[in-house]
């Protein structure tokens with residue numbers, strides 16, 4: 336989510352480990368209160384991702400210490416359901432021209448990615464696209480990083496790399512003393528692959544995730560309705576999405592940098608400039624270029640299949656894939672856009688549609704290469720693990736913000752209710768620690784890991 340920087344910084348979160356002073360090293364800290372003398376935000380932070388003051392979790396100091404001290408252990412394995420075919424919620428689509436089914440990421444065929452055969456934890460760049468299930472995957476990777484004591488490349492301030500600017504190496508917090516290299520880079524950014532290569536080791540694995548635009552766009556629209564300029568005029572409309580799609584050009588100014596998510600949001604995150612040009616071979620070349628950049632593009636509609644491919648690539652154990660669906664909107668699961676609306680969503684987000692179809696085809700070629708029988712068996716095992724994990728950890732289904740414990744409540748935009756989880760009462764300490772991380776929302780986990788790595792709280796603003 337984005338917020339005005341001032342709003343994000345105006346009141347600090349109570350975060351794990353927030354017993355540190357409210358400023359150190361001359362920096363303003365996200366955990367401290369910014370007073371009247373706070374310098375005005377620089378232009379680049381006029382939009383930053385951050386929780387609103389009223390929504391900050393209130394973690395107690397003892398909880399904070401628990402988080403810092405307890406080792407996560409999430410080791411329950413077992414097995415179930417069948418491999419779904421390649422279904423689609425988006426209706427008939429032209430036969431995709433199958434892209435090359437080879438691993439064409441940055442690691443050359445002669446290089447062994449750290450995670451696959453070497454037994455070491457992998458170096459990973461995860462390009463965290465918006466409203467695609469990315470927080471769920473990020474949480475898996477956060478837990479991997481914490482469990483294996485990996486070094487994260489964090490934004491120098493807030494939770495994203497100066498989004499919506501294109502990523503630049505200068506946005507990264509310097510390595511902590513004695514650590515090298517960075518192992519994981521997982522925060523929201525707008526892709527600039529060359530700059531990422533300047534920061535991350537050459538054997539890094541590049542991952543991202545895409546979701547059916549017919550699902551992604553309503554999610555983006557609901558979440559950012561009061562922050563993305565193109566959506567704002569509809570904030571109090573009774574049927575805002577339909578009204579927007581009726582005449583989007585009336586609201587959308589492509590020159591406004593804040594409108595990056597207002598059209599083709601996934602393509603925007605992956606660094607593409609859609610402009611008005613829909614046809615031509617340019618986009619085929621761009622998609623092929625992205626296919627060479629990424630070792631794996633996960634598809635949210637086939638999250639479990641994607642995870643199993645990621646598991647092989649990263650050399651993970653099955654138990655390390657345990658997850659719960661994070662950041663879900665209340666009511667969204669039952670909200671399938673009517674056919675007319677879905678058509679309009681696709682027409683407006685035409686490049687996201689191309690991107691999604693291309694990489695969905697890539698995924699299914701990868702599954703074919705993996706072997707359907709093998710995939711089917713592993714899906715059964717994974718889904719049994721997920722059932723067991725949920726039964727062990729959760730008090731029940733995901734609940735609305737009013738029913739979520741303060742410290743486990745995801746950030747809430749004012750235009751949608753985001754669900755969270757409560758933990759089953761009475762968990763033994765080690766299980767509590769691992770279950771806690773499983774359901775910990777993005778901002779809280781991000782802040783915790785930053786504090787763990789640097790021994791101070793993160794900056795809310797550019798402050799050095």
Ligand SMILES: Nc1ncnc2c1ncn2[C@@H]1O[C@H](COP(=O)(O)OS(=O)(=O)O)[C@@H](OP(=O)(O)O)[C@H]1O
Pocket residue numbers: 336464465466467468469470471550554635636638659660661662663664665667668777
């Ligand atoms: N595993 C899995 N599979 C499919 N979809 C999933 C999954 N996990 C999360 N979600 C849905 O993704 C939406 C949240 O996306 P993000 O976490 O990327 O949002 S954010 O940009 O980080 O705020 C949000 O969508 P909506 O509920 O439609 O808003 C989640 O329900």
